Amino acid sequence: MIGITNGAFIALIALGYTLVYGIIELINFAHGDLFMLGTFVCLSTLTLLGFSTEVGTTGTPWFALLLAMLAAMIFCGLLNVLAERIAYRPLRRAPRLAPLISAIGVSFIFVNIGLFWQGPTPRRFPDLLPQYDFMSQLFGFTTLIRFTFKDLFVLALAIPLMLGLAWVIRSTRMGKAMRAVAQDSEMAQQMGIDVNRVIAFTFLLGGVLAGAASLMYGLYNNNTVFTLGFTAGLKAFTAAVLGGIGNVNGAALGGFVLGLLSALTVTYAGGQWENVGVFSLLVIILVFKPTGLLGQETGEKA
Amino acid sequence: MPLLEVQQVHTYYGNIQALKGVSLKVEKGEIVTLIGSNGAGKTTTLRTIAGVLRPRKGTVRMGDRDLTKVPANEIVRLGVAHSPEGRRIFSRMSVKENLEMGAYARTDPPAELAKDFERVYELFPRLKERLTQRAGTLSGGEQQMLAIGRALMARPTVLLLDEPSMGLAPVLVELVFKTIQDINAQGMTVLLVEQNAHMALSIAHRGYVLQTGRIVLSDSAKNLAENEMVRKAYLGEE
Numbered sequence: 001m002i003g004i005t006n007g008a009f010i011a012l013i014a015l016g017y018t019l020v021y022g023i024i025e026l027i028n029f030a031h032g033d034l035f036m037l038g039t040f041v042c043l044s045t046l047t048l049l050g051f052s053t054e055v056g057t058t059g060t061p062w063f064a065l066l067l068a069m070l071a072a073m074i075f076c077g078l079l080n081v082l083a084e085r086i087a088y089r090p091l092r093r094a095p096r097l098a099p100l101i102s103a104i105g106v107s108f109i110f111v112n113i114g115l116f117w118q119g120p121t122p123r124r125f126p127d128l129l130p131q132y133d134f135m136s137q138l139f140g141f142t143t144l145i146r147f148t149f150k151d152l153f154v155l156a157l158a159i160p161l162m163l164g165l166a167w168v169i170r171s172t173r174m175g176k177a178m179r180a181v182a183q184d185s186e187m188a189q190q191m192g193i194d195v196n197r198v199i200a201f202t203f204l205l206g207g208v209l210a211g212a213a214s215l216m217y218g219l220y221n222n223n224t225v226f227t228l229g230f231t232a233g234l235k236a237f238t239a240a241v242l243g244g245i246g247n248v249n250g251a252a253l254g255g256f257v258l259g260l261l262s263a264l265t266v267t268y269a270g271g272q273w274e275n276v277g278v279f280s281l282l283v284i285i286l287v288f289k290p291t292g293l294l295g296q297e298t299g300e301k302a
Numbered sequence: 303m304p305l306l307e308v309q310q311v312h313t314y315y316g317n318i319q320a321l322k323g324v325s326l327k328v329e330k331g332e333i334v335t336l337i338g339s340n341g342a343g344k345t346t347t348l349r350t351i352a353g354v355l356r357p358r359k360g361t362v363r364m365g366d367r368d369l370t371k372v373p374a375n376e377i378v379r380l381g382v383a384h385s386p387e388g389r390r391i392f393s394r395m396s397v398k399e400n401l402e403m404g405a406y407a408r409t410d411p412p413a414e415l416a417k418d419f420e421r422v423y424e425l426f427p428r429l430k431e432r433l434t435q436r437a438g439t440l441s442g443g444e445q446q447m448l449a450i451g452r453a454l455m456a457r458p459t460v461l462l463l464d465e466p467s468m469g470l471a472p473v474l475v476e477l478v479f480k481t482i483q484d485i486n487a488q489g490m491t492v493l494l495v496e497q498n499a500h501m502a503l504s505i506a507h508r509g510y511v512l513q514t515g516r517i518v519l520s521d522s523a524k525n526l527a528e529n530e531m532v533r534k535a536y537l538g539e540e
Binding site: 173176177179180183184186187188189190191192193194195 | 352353354373374375376377378379383384386390392393394395399402403404406407452456
């Protein structure tokens, strides 16, 4: 189960990469670091509300968790929009390499903000969810497979978020505008769509999902560190590529596949093989299906 | 006052000058065609009117507004809809969604939109049969119908049509031109860019001949079709 749950964080972050790539063909290198800052916002909010890093004994403070998640979602959403406005929009018509380098720059800025904010050592994230394993306590199984309350918590948040995103893209006016801009931004503009607004909205969505993922990650793993964005970002980016970058369903699928695979590698081959397993799969997929699992054939645009 | 008036427009691609002072007028209810060979600047002219390209000099007047000063995504709201070269439908969206995108800028009540959907289905029954189909899977002719239908969904006052005959079988070209005439008969003003000068002049009221970024001739379609130079250069006659 740890695989599926990890897959859920990865999928949420991967969606942020794929949404942005889908619409402006930019690999937003700073996205993982945005997620890292999200975990810090959660941590600070919880500390501010009086839930320190000690294990909670008085039950789960749902309201505080909700506040922390909303704070991280709003923070990450707005910060992503700000980064787009300052660092990417002015380079919209520049060669593709320029915004890419700008994204790497934003990534460095975020990492250093994180370093300045919470220091270089890993920070403990309060353990506020009940320790409850449905498998052993409800059914009496004591196998490798566990399904804890934490797993349930993460999935119960992540899956509705993904379904919500799918609905926004499929059915709302803004979602349709997003798809139109992704396919042909010049024609979208001819339809009367304000392309800049749609792109800003896409960054907002990606940031909000990263913010939500950050609370889940913190509560699940009970730690965070300023370099978290690099590892989490790399995995999520891999998931996005695995599923077919630019494809929203693909990113979600890629996240879960990647989470499961890394859990399986850790269980059966040992922790040191985790990244080997993950990236071997990536290489294999890219060799045999370069567009990713659900990738679009690129000839379609013409 | 003409509905649409292009005055002394100079448009560049980087340092290359594509339009060297193009002027033309479109009156309400007309079909005006712009003919010329490849690279003469026909598409550039339409793209300048639609706001995709910005001229370095000159104005594009629509009523009392200068379109060159209006943001590109607002131009459709001033009544100019563009069916571009190469159709450029949203291929990964359904036929219905493409038509909805055409009406994106509309703010009038849904009942009014429904009327325009019906009108488009009447003009192009084939589209109605394929509403849920992905637009990219349509045939070339159907895609062209969709591109025109999408532009009509904006309920424009001027319709800009760029090469609607491109890549179509002759029988479909006939059908598309017949439809353009029908749309015009219902009161739509059309500015038509065509390589197929013969077809274009057969349905237009007036025409302009564009050569390397300049208008070299302008007359009624009938006179143009009889003009010696036009016959030799664009109608393929000796």
